[in-house]
Amino acid sequence: MSVASAASRPALAAGRLAAVVARRWAVAVALVAAWEIVTRRRGDVFFPPPSAIVARMHELWFSGPATRLWLTPAATADLLPSLGRMAAGLAGALLAGVTLGVALGRSPRTLAYLDPLLQFGRSVPPPTLVPVFVVLLHLGTTMQVTSIVSGAVWPILLNAADGARSVDPVQTDTARVFGLSATDRLRTIILPSALPKIFAGLRLSLSLALILMVFSEMLPGTANGIGFQLIDAQSRSDLPTTWAAVALLGILGYLLNTLLLGVERRALRGHDATRGGERP
Amino acid sequence: MLQIDGLGHAYAGHPVLRDVDLTVRRGELVSIVGPSGCGKSTLLRCVAGLTAPARGTIRIDGRPVAGVPGGLAVVFQEYGRSLLPWLTVRDNVALPLRRRGGTRAQRRAAAASALDAVGLAAVAARRPWQLSGGMQQRVAIARALAFRPSLLLMDEPFGSVDAQTREDLEDLLLTVRGPEMTILFVTHDIDESVYVGDRVVVLNGSPAGVVADLPVTLPTRGEQIATREQAEFVRLRAEVGRQVRKA
Ligand SMILES: Nc1ncnc2c1ncn2[C@@H]1O[C@H](COP(=O)(O)OP(=O)(O)OP(=O)(O)O)[C@@H](O)[C@H]1O
Ligand SMILES: [Mg+2]
Numbered sequence: 001m002s003v004a005s006a007a008s009r010p011a012l013a014a015g016r017l018a019a020v021v022a023r024r025w026a027v028a029v030a031l032v033a034a035w036e037i038v039t040r041r042r043g044d045v046f047f048p049p050p051s052a053i054v055a056r057m058h059e060l061w062f063s064g065p066a067t068r069l070w071l072t073p074a075a076t077a078d079l080l081p082s083l084g085r086m087a088a089g090l091a092g093a094l095l096a097g098v099t100l101g102v103a104l105g106r107s108p109r110t111l112a113y114l115d116p117l118l119q120f121g122r123s124v125p126p127p128t129l130v131p132v133f134v135v136l137l138h139l140g141t142t143m144q145v146t147s148i149v150s151g152a153v154w155p156i157l158l159n160a161a162d163g164a165r166s167v168d169p170v171q172t173d174t175a176r177v178f179g180l181s182a183t184d185r186l187r188t189i190i191l192p193s194a195l196p197k198i199f200a201g202l203r204l205s206l207s208l209a210l211i212l213m214v215f216s217e218m219l220p221g222t223a224n225g226i227g228f229q230l231i232d233a234q235s236r237s238d239l240p241t242t243w244a245a246v247a248l249l250g251i252l253g254y255l256l257n258t259l260l261l262g263v264e265r266r267a268l269r270g271h272d273a274t275r276g277g278e279r280p
Numbered sequence: 281m282l283q284i285d286g287l288g289h290a291y292a293g294h295p296v297l298r299d300v301d302l303t304v305r306r307g308e309l310v311s312i313v314g315p316s317g318c319g320k321s322t323l324l325r326c327v328a329g330l331t332a333p334a335r336g337t338i339r340i341d342g343r344p345v346a347g348v349p350g351g352l353a354v355v356f357q358e359y360g361r362s363l364l365p366w367l368t369v370r371d372n373v374a375l376p377l378r379r380r381g382g383t384r385a386q387r388r389a390a391a392a393s394a395l396d397a398v399g400l401a402a403v404a405a406r407r408p409w410q411l412s413g414g415m416q417q418r419v420a421i422a423r424a425l426a427f428r429p430s431l432l433l434m435d436e437p438f439g440s441v442d443a444q445t446r447e448d449l450e451d452l453l454l455t456v457r458g459p460e461m462t463i464l465f466v467t468h469d470i471d472e473s474v475y476v477g478d479r480v481v482v483l484n485g486s487p488a489g490v491v492a493d494l495p496v497t498l499p500t501r502g503e504q505i506a507t508r509e510q511a512e513f514v515r516l517r518a519e520v521g522r523q524v525r526k527a
Contacts, residue, residue: 178353178427184378
């Protein structure tokens, strides 16, 4: 193999990657461009052009000093509390959902008895419980986090139960034969078996948590958060800021989902070939 | 060591085993052969305490089996599914040893030597699903051997390996067995049942019972070709074959 071809290979790969990215984003870019043109022509105050929205996002949140990761004080004041509530809510939902779900999945009879109740709980549209929590817990972070947990727990719980129930019986027999302790069974058989399902539930829960985070922040009496920004800008008829908050939420959802997919891929890497797992 | 009296089992009203009587002494290696589907795996499951038999009793050291007896190891017929895909081969072999105590280093050393014995030292860090079927089967065997069980149940443990490896594994089994290890060895290979067993028990019929219980008395043992050439070996093989084929 010649030196020249070896040297050009990374460049070639980079070029191919750029081509793939360009193709994937071409449609989105074209649509945004069209949106820009139309909104500029119309000059409608309710529909500012994307460039104005991006400018507002930059001005509001990302024009801070480099030492603070370009975040403005407003960003830290609104983004961080929102993210914090979401993280706390998701963590609570994950803990409760996995614990209850695995316990239920391992006791089929209890699961059968509780199934109607679980289906009911899952079917209640999550935001409808928020007013209840407002009454019970008053406004504030506890109420917001509780709201997030109450909505986000269901997909994790039901998926974890399903995953824990469908452990391969040969693996269960193996554990019995070799007398594995309860902790070893949980750690080496039940949780890993349920993990793909738990991640599937977590992805659903992530979007629910985002919805509930915003919704609970939009209630009167809230003092910060992206939801608060959104409702506050709307009350001031500040359309660019309203749109900026919407766009920010979209980007946030996209980034968090991408992050979760990355974590999932890493966590399930050892799982097996039937999932198309390549050699690590 | 092991005493089975009047064992009977049925799946959903469909009888599989009937009146199985079998007594096995400590340290004995008993081959169990029989036509496919006659109930060999069911018999092992009952002995392992994984399936409660419909009738009859199983005693180990005089005590009736209720649940899984201690000191038991099983090489399942579904060997591939019995390995945990998210653990490395080494961790799969070492996992049952946690109950035996010892340090992590000791467990890893025991796992390594068992893997070495089945010729898999090189793949210890891989995952089971990265191995061939025959290699997975050897991992399951290594896991059982590393456990140093007092009762070892093997369900067609050499079914997926090539002829040469199979002979090596048969000889390995004869080397590792000791006066403290009682072995039930299910196989569908008649030659193999005679080669490894102290006795060959033939299950047959529907529902199946013990139709023959033949002691294997070979003048010399241990070398594959010479052993299989002996007149006594040939006679036993023919006898077992007749009993298996008997409708
Ligand atoms: N879980 C089960 N439910 C219902 N029937 C079963 C079950 N397991 C086995 N059987 C039936 O019991 C009979 C004996 O099965 P078993 O697996 O013990 O046979 P085997 O002798 O091990 O066969 P092979 O040599 O093919 O492994 C078969 O007819 C099978 O269909
Ligand atoms: Mg079988």
